[in-house]
Amino acid sequence: MTNRHRTAANHVLSDSDWLDLHFEACRPEYEAMLASAGFQRGWSVLDAGCGNGAYVPLIQQYVGPTGRVVALDFDVVNADLVSRVTRVPAAVGSIRDLPFASRQFDGLWCANVAQFLSDADFPTCLQEFLRVVVPGGGVVVKDVDMTATRFYPGDPFLLSHLSEVSFRMKGAPPETRGSLRGRELRRWLEAAGFEDVVQRTHVIERWAPLSHMESEFMAQWLSYLAEIAIERGVCPEDELAWRDMAADGGRPFVSRPDFYVCEVQVVAKGTAP
Numbered sequence: 001m002t003n004r005h006r007t008a009a010n011h012v013l014s015d016s017d018w019l020d021l022h023f024e025a026c027r028p029e030y031e032a033m034l035a036s037a038g039f040q041r042g043w044s045v046l047d048a049g050c051g052n053g054a055y056v057p058l059i060q061q062y063v064g065p066t067g068r069v070v071a072l073d074f075d076v077v078n079a080d081l082v083s084r085v086t087r088v089p090a091a092v093g094s095i096r097d098l099p100f101a102s103r104q105f106d107g108l109w110c111a112n113v114a115q116f117l118s119d120a121d122f123p124t125c126l127q128e129f130l131r132v133v134v135p136g137g138g139v140v141v142k143d144v145d146m147t148a149t150r151f152y153p154g155d156p157f158l159l160s161h162l163s164e165v166s167f168r169m170k171g172a173p174p175e176t177r178g179s180l181r182g183r184e185l186r187r188w189l190e191a192a193g194f195e196d197v198v199q200r201t202h203v204i205e206r207w208a209p210l211s212h213m214e215s216e217f218m219a220q221w222l223s224y225l226a227e228i229a230i231e232r233g234v235c236p237e238d239e240l241a242w243r244d245m246a247a248d249g250g251r252p253f254v255s256r257p258d259f260y261v262c263e264v265q266v267v268a269k270g271t272a273p
């Protein structure tokens with residue numbers, strides 16, 4: 001089983017080094033996604049699944065000095081880092097069972113965390129979000145949609161084949177399903193009882209030549225995907241293609257003059273009744 005950037009709490013691609021790399025490689029789009037959350041001055045906002053806290057200073061800018069940001073993460077290393085670096089209170093806990101009293105927050109931001117939950121656990125998490133925000137409060141969930149990822153000039157079906165093999169695998173980790181739920185978020189929020197739910201799909205695209213940060217991130221991401229594709233038993237043609245793309249840590253592939261990559265993130269926003 002791949003251990004790439006796994007936290008002590010067992011979530012893959014979730015340690016601070018990886019989160020920094022991913023955030024910096026996608027910063028303009030990630031900042032735009034947060035801007036769409038509608039957090040207002042004076043609000044109290046929970047960053048649920050804060051990771052290494054990349055969004056905390058940005059949320060602070062929206063809520064201003066009269067507002068308040070509180071963070072939470074399942075991983076004690078990430079939570080400690082956030083409280084040390086950003087000085088906001090960072091609790092250790094799960095989005096399935098938030099360690100906060102009801103109606104504490106005006107807003108809630110949950111970026112690439114719910115994708116680690118199974119379909120059975122996600123509704124519980126959404127009820128927790130409804131419980132901790134005030135009526136009229138805004139809850140924003142951002143998750144990936146892996147099927148829309150492309151690495152050009154790779155075979156366009158590599159990611160859909162990998163997603164399908166992972167989804168059908170016995171004992172698959174919950175993120176194999178969670179990483180396909182992005183474009184369903186609006187419907188899940190509506191079913192949970194949120195009002196005025198809206199959803200926007202954001203396409204993040206990078207074309208060669210990449211910056212150093214972007215190529216480092218893309219090479220590592222490609223290597224991780226190749227590792228799980230081989231581990232999960234994609235067909236022999238795909239295995240060859242993944243091995244080829246990930247040769248030498250993926251760096252030659254992402255350095256090709258015709259390289260193109262696309263990542264899709266979905267942001268859904270709802271109001272608590």
Ligand SMILES: C[S@@+](CC[C@H](N)C(=O)[O-])C[C@H]1O[C@@H](n2cnc3c(N)ncnc32)[C@H](O)[C@@H]1O
Nearest residue numbers: 014049050051073074075094095111112113116
């Ligand atoms: C991919 S990272 C995203 C971090 C951050 N929100 C960001 O976008 O940079 C996922 C984070 O969710 C945390 N996490 C996973 N499952 C969780 C859960 N059930 N409750 C709270 N945090 C969780 C992990 O520890 C990790 O820090």
